[in-house]
Amino acid sequence: MVNYLWDNIFNPDAKEKQHVKKLRDCFLFSSLTTKEILFLKDIVHIRKFNIAENIFKQGEMGVALYILAKGNVDIFVEDIDLITKESKEIFVTRLKQGDFFGEIALAEKDNVRTATAKASTEVQLIGLSKPDLLEITERSPSMGVKILLQLGEVLGKRLKQTGYKIEELRKEMKTLSKHQKSES
Amino acid sequence: MLILKVDNLLLSSLLAFVISYLLGPLVNYMERRGLNRVASIMFLFSAMSLTIFIGLSSLYPLISSQLSSLKSDLPKYITGTTQLIKDTEANFSFLTAILLNFDLSEYVESLMTTWASSLFEDFPKYISKSLTTAMLAPFLAFFLLKDGQRILKSIFSLVPNRFFELSINLQHQINDQMGGFIRARMLEATIVGFVVWAGLWLIHFPYAPLLATFAALTNLIPYIGPLIGMVPPLIIALINGTPFIGLFLVLLPYAIAQIIDMFVIIPLVVAKIVDLHPVTVIISFIIGAQVMGVLGMIISIPVTSILKVTTTTVYKHLIEFTP
Numbered sequence: 001m002v003n004y005l006w007d008n009i010f011n012p013d014a015k016e017k018q019h020v021k022k023l024r025d026c027f028l029f030s031s032l033t034t035k036e037i038l039f040l041k042d043i044v045h046i047r048k049f050n051i052a053e054n055i056f057k058q059g060e061m062g063v064a065l066y067i068l069a070k071g072n073v074d075i076f077v078e079d080i081d082l083i084t085k086e087s088k089e090i091f092v093t094r095l096k097q098g099d100f101f102g103e104i105a106l107a108e109k110d111n112v113r114t115a116t117a118k119a120s121t122e123v124q125l126i127g128l129s130k131p132d133l134l135e136i137t138e139r140s141p142s143m144g145v146k147i148l149l150q151l152g153e154v155l156g157k158r159l160k161q162t163g164y165k166i167e168e169l170r171k172e173m174k175t176l177s178k179h180q181k182s183e184s
Numbered sequence: 185m186l187i188l189k190v191d192n193l194l195l196s197s198l199l200a201f202v203i204s205y206l207l208g209p210l211v212n213y214m215e216r217r218g219l220n221r222v223a224s225i226m227f228l229f230s231a232m233s234l235t236i237f238i239g240l241s242s243l244y245p246l247i248s249s250q251l252s253s254l255k256s257d258l259p260k261y262i263t264g265t266t267q268l269i270k271d272t273e274a275n276f277s278f279l280t281a282i283l284l285n286f287d288l289s290e291y292v293e294s295l296m297t298t299w300a301s302s303l304f305e306d307f308p309k310y311i312s313k314s315l316t317t318a319m320l321a322p323f324l325a326f327f328l329l330k331d332g333q334r335i336l337k338s339i340f341s342l343v344p345n346r347f348f349e350l351s352i353n354l355q356h357q358i359n360d361q362m363g364g365f366i367r368a369r370m371l372e373a374t375i376v377g378f379v380v381w382a383g384l385w386l387i388h389f390p391y392a393p394l395l396a397t398f399a400a401l402t403n404l405i406p407y408i409g410p411l412i413g414m415v416p417p418l419i420i421a422l423i424n425g426t427p428f429i430g431l432f433l434v435l436l437p438y439a440i441a442q443i444i445d446m447f448v449i450i451p452l453v454v455a456k457i458v459d460l461h462p463v464t465v466i467i468s469f470i471i472g473a474q475v476m477g478v479l480g481m482i483i484s485i486p487v488t489s490i491l492k493v494t495t496t497t498v499y500k501h502l503i504e505f506t507p
Contacts, residue, residue: 043333045340047348061501063353131356139215
C-alpha cells in the first residue's frame with residue numbers, strides 16, 4: 001500500500017518517464033513523434049504479474065498486445081498426443097525486456113491465442129488493446145497508420161520466417177524420405 | 185446504490201452519458217483536424233449553450249403564450265374530456281354498468297383537475313429540479329468527454345489480470361452499442377418531432393410546437409410511447425369538435441412519423457445496433473416500467489442489450505475459447 005502510494009502519488013514522473021522510454025524503444029512505435037508517444041502513454045495499460053502467473057492461455061480470446069517493460073516471459077504451446085490424447089506444454093522461447101508479444105490480437109477479428117504466455121520472473125507489461133488502437137486511429141489517424149504500418153511489417157517478417165521454416169522442414173522431409181528409400 | 189437515492193443524480197448521469205455519446209464523434213472529428221481535445225470540447229459546449237440560449241430566447245414568446253393559453257384552456261379541455269367520457273359511457277352503458285360500478289367521468293374529472301392544478305402550482309419546483317439536472321448533466325458530460333479514457337484506464341487498473349482483456353473487450357462492445365443506440369434514438373426522436381410539428385403547423389393545429397416536443401419525447405418510450413404522444417392532439421381535436429376528416433389530418437403526421445420510424449430508421453439503424461428478440465424487449469420493458477416507471481421504460485432496452493452483450497462476451501471468453 002505504501003509502495004503504491006509512493007509510486008503513484010509522490011513519484012509519478014520517474015515511472016512515467018520509464019514507460020515513455022519503453023514505448024519509444026519498442027519497434028512498433030519507433031516512427032512516432034515525441035508528442036505522439038506522450039499521447040500513447042496516456043492510453044496504454046500497465047500490468048504487473050507474479051512469477052508463474054499466466055498472462056494469457058492458449059485458446060483464450062485475445063484483444064491486447066504486450067510490451068515487456070520488466071522481467072522475462074516464457075512462451076509455451078500445448079502439444080496434444082494424437083494417440084493418448086494427453087496434452088503437455090512445450091517450451092518455445094523466453095522473451096526478455098523490450099520484446100513484445102500477442103500482436104496478432106490487434107490485427108485479427110475474434111483472435112484466439114495460439115500459445116500460452118507465463119511470467120518466469122516478476123513481470124511488468126505495457127498493454128495496448130485493439131479498442132485502444134481503434135481509439136488512437138479515431139483521434140489521430142496519422143498516428144494509427146504509423147503503428148499499423150509497423151505492425152504490418154512485424155507480421156510480414158514473421159510470415160516470411162514461418163515460410164522459410166516450412167521450406168526448411170519440407171527439404172528435411174525430402175532428404176529423410178530419400179534416405180529411407182535408399183536404406184530400404 | 186447511492187446514484188438511485190440521490191435526487192437528480194441518476195437522471196443527470198444518464199443525461200451526461202447521452203450528451204457525451206452525442207458529442208463524442210464531433211470532439212474526435214475536431215481533434216483529428218488538429219484541435220486540442222479540451223479546446224474542442226469547450227468550443228462545442230459554448231456552441232451548444234449559445235444555440236440553446238438563442239433558441240430559448242427566440243422561442244420564449246411562443247412558448248410562454250402557448251403555456252398561458254394552455255393554462256386558460258385547460259378547464260375547457262378537462263370539462264370536454266369528462267363530457268366525452270360521459271357520452272361514451274352513455275353509449276356503452278350496458279357494458280359499463282356491469283364492469284364499473286362507479287362514476288368514471290367524475291373520477292377522471294377530479295383526477296385531471298388535481299393534475300392540472302398541481303402542474304401549474306408545482307411548475308417552479310419542476311423548473312428548479314430541471315435546472316439542477318440541466319447544470320449537473322453538462323458538467324458531468326464535460327469531464328466524461330475530457331477524462332473518459334483516463335477514468336476507464338484507472339478502472340481497468342483495478343481489474344485482476346485474469347479478467348483484464350475480458351473487461352476491455354466488454355467495455356468496448358458496450359460502448360460501441362450504447363453510442364450507436366443513443367445516437368439512433370435521438371435521431372428517431374428528432375425526425376418524429378419535426379414531422380409532427382410540420383404536419384400540425386400545415387393544418388394550423390393549436391400548440392403544434394408543444395405537441396411535437398411531447399411526441400418526440402414520448403417516442404423514446406418503446407411501443408406505447410408513440411400512442412401516448414397521440415393522445416393530447418386527439419383530445420384537443422375531439423373537444424374542439426373537429427370533423428372526421430380533421431381528425432384524420434391531425435393523426436396523419438403522427439402516422440407518417442411512425443411509418444418513417446418503423447420502415448426506415450428502426451430497420452436501418454436501431455435493429456443493427458440492438459439485436460433483441462421482441463419477447464425479450466417486452467419483458468424488459470414491463471420490468472423497467474414496474475421498477476422505475478417512465479425512466480425504466482426508456483432505459484429498459486439499452487440495459488437489456490448491455491446484459492446480452494455482457495453474457496455473450498463473458499461466455500466467449502471464459503467458456504467457449506478456454507481449452
